[in-house]
Amino acid sequence: MEARYIGIDLGGTSAKIGVVDGEGNLLKHTEVPTHGEGPEPVLQRVVETVREVTIQSGTSWDQVVGIGMGLPGFLDLERGVIKRLTNLPWENVPIVERLETLCNRPVRIDNDANVAALGESWSGAGAGVDDMVAITLGTGVGGGVIAGGRLIHGVSNAAGEIGHVCVEPDGARCGCGQRGCLETISSATGIVRLAKEALEKGESTVLAETAQKGELTARDVFQAAEQGDAVASRVVQTAVDALARVMAMITVVLNPARFVIGGGVARAGDTLFQPLKEAYRKHVLPSAAEGVEIVPAKLGNNAGIIGAAGLIARRENPASAS
Amino acid sequence: MEARYIGIDLGGTSAKIGVVDGEGNLLKHTEVPTHGEGPEPVLQRVVETVREVTIQSGTSWDQVVGIGMGLPGFLDLERGVIKRLTNLPWENVPIVERLETLCNRPVRIDNDANVAALGESWSGAGAGVDDMVAITLGTGVGGGVIAGGRLIHGVSNAAGEIGHVCVEPDGARCGCGQRGCLETISSATGIVRLAKEALEKGESTVLAETAQKGELTARDVFQAAEQGDAVASRVVQTAVDALARVMAMITVVLNPARFVIGGGVARAGDTLFQPLKEAYRKHVLPSAAEGVEIVPAKLGNNAGIIGAAGLIARRENPASAS
Incomplete structure (x- = not known):
C-alpha cells in the first residue's frame, strides 16, 4: 500500500487541496473558496x-x-495554532487539533x-x-531556506524572511517599518514604485503611455525593458542588482547549491x-559561488500543495540523501 | 564502557590534541609543535x-x-584530502586515509x-x-553556521564565510579581492586600519602616543575607547555597526537563536x-529578533579541539534534541 499525503495551501481567496505521492508528485488537486470567512x-x-x-x-483513506497545511500569517508552530492570518479573519485558531x-x-x-x-526542494x-x-x-x-537537507525555521520562525534584508539604509519605507528592505526594490x-518615480520625474519612457491606459504592472516594466526602453531597463537593473547583492551575501553565509527564484516577477x-546572473557574478566571492x-x-502555484504534503512526508525522510 | 573522542586542532605553530567525552567535556589536552614542517x-x-x-x-584505546581534526585551509571534505593549508606547506595530503x-x-x-x-554548539x-x-x-x-541542529557546509564549503559579506561596496580592498568585506572593518x-587612517589624518587621539611606542593593536583601540577617547570610540562604533548590520541580515535569513562571538576582539x-547589542537592535527587524x-x-582556544572531537561524536547524535 503506497503512502499518500494530503497538502493544503490556504490562501485569502481559496484553499488549494491535493493528494501527493511519496516522490512529491501531485496526483490530483482542486480548490475551494475561502474568502473572508471564519475558520x-x-x-x-x-x-x-x-x-x-x-x-x-x-487513493483509499x-x-x-x-x-x-501552508498558511499565510503568524503561526505558533509548536502548539499548532494560527495566531493570525494575513488575508483571512482567523485569530487564535488551534488548527492542528481541529483538523x-x-x-x-x-x-x-x-x-x-x-x-x-x-x-521546490522535494520535487x-x-x-x-x-x-x-x-x-x-x-x-x-x-x-524559504533548506540547509543540511532540512527546512530551517529559526528561533522566532523568521528564517527565510529575505525580503527584509536591508539593501538601502536610507531607502523607501517598507511595510515592516524598516527602510530600504529588498522587498521595497x-x-x-517595488519595481512599479521605481517606474512611477521615474514617470513623476518626467523621464521619457514608453511606460508613460502604458500608465495612462491603466494601472502599471511589473510585467509592463519588463516588457518595456525587453523593447529597449532605457528607463524600464534601468528599473529592472536596480531591482536585479539589489537581489543579486542579497544573494551574494547569502552565498557566503549558507552557500546554497541552488537559488530557486519564483513568483510573478520570475515569469519575466x-x-x-x-x-x-550577471549582477550576481559581479557581487559574489568567486570561490564561494x-x-x-x-x-x-518549477512547480508554480502547486509548490504550496506539494510542500504542505511534504511537511508530513519529509519529516520521516528528509531531503538529505547523504 | 564510555565512548571517548579525540579532537585535533591543527595550526601553523602547534597542533592541540585532546580527549573529549560524550558530553563535549575536554578531559585532557596537550599540544605539539608543527611549524613549517611537512605532513x-x-x-x-x-x-x-x-x-x-x-x-x-x-581512557583505554x-x-x-x-x-x-580541524584544519586551516582548503579541504576536499568528500575525499578527505587537504588541498592546501594557510600556514603550513602541506599540499594534496590524503589526511583522512593517512590518519x-x-x-x-x-x-x-x-x-x-x-x-x-x-x-561552541556542542558544549x-x-x-x-x-x-x-x-x-x-x-x-x-x-x-560557522549550525542550522536545524547541523553544521552547514554548503555546496563549495563556503558556508560561514561571514567575513566576506560586503558591507561597504566602495570600501577597502580585502584579501579575497573584493571591496568592503566585513573583515576589512x-x-x-580592520580596527587597527581604521585607527591608523585617523592617525594619518592627524586626528587628536591618545592612540598617537600608543602608536609611537610600538605596533598599534585592536586592544589598544578598545582600551582608548574605554577611557573615552573620541577617535577610538568612533572606530569601535564603525566596527560594531558593520558587524551588527551583517547580524541583522543573518537574522532574517537564518534567524539563529544565538550569535556566539569569539576571537581576540571579543575579549574586549x-x-x-x-x-x-545596541547597534543590532537598531538594524534588525524587531519581530525576527x-x-x-x-x-x-565560552570555550576559548579549546573550541577547536572539542569541535574536532564533535565531528565524530555529533555525527551519530546531532545537536537537535527536538
Missing part, C-alpha cells in the same frame, strides 16, 4: 473536499499518512513561503540538493534571469 | 601524542570511537572555523539551541558587546 465553515468545506479529492485520485479531530490523521502546519520552498527546482534558498518575487519578496510592488524569464546555480522555480 | 613528521608526532594523551586522560591507517579509527576533518562553531555558548551562528573576530572574521586588522567584553541572543564564546 469553521472553511474547515468543514476543506475536509469534505479532502475526502473527495482523495477518492478522485484513486487508509493510504493517507497525514495532512500538511486532526476532523480527519483522524496527523496534521502539520507551516507558513506559506516555507511550504513553497519545501515543495521541484531544488530537488537533489541539501542546501537551497527559495526566493519568491511577488507583491512582496518571500523566501525587487518585488513587483530571461529578462530577469540574464541580468540577475563555485557550483551555485540560479534557476527558476 | 609526515608532524603526523607521526601527532599520533604518538594522541596515544599519550589518551592514556593520561584515563578501546573507548576511542574516532578522531576529528586512519596510523590510528586504526575513523577520521573526519573540517575547516577550523566550522570546527570551532561545532565545539559551549551555543549549547541547547538548534540554530546558531558563530562569529570569530580575530586577524580576520571567520564564522570588524576584524582586529562589554566595550564590544554593549554597543554591538525576538528570542535572538548575542553571547560571548
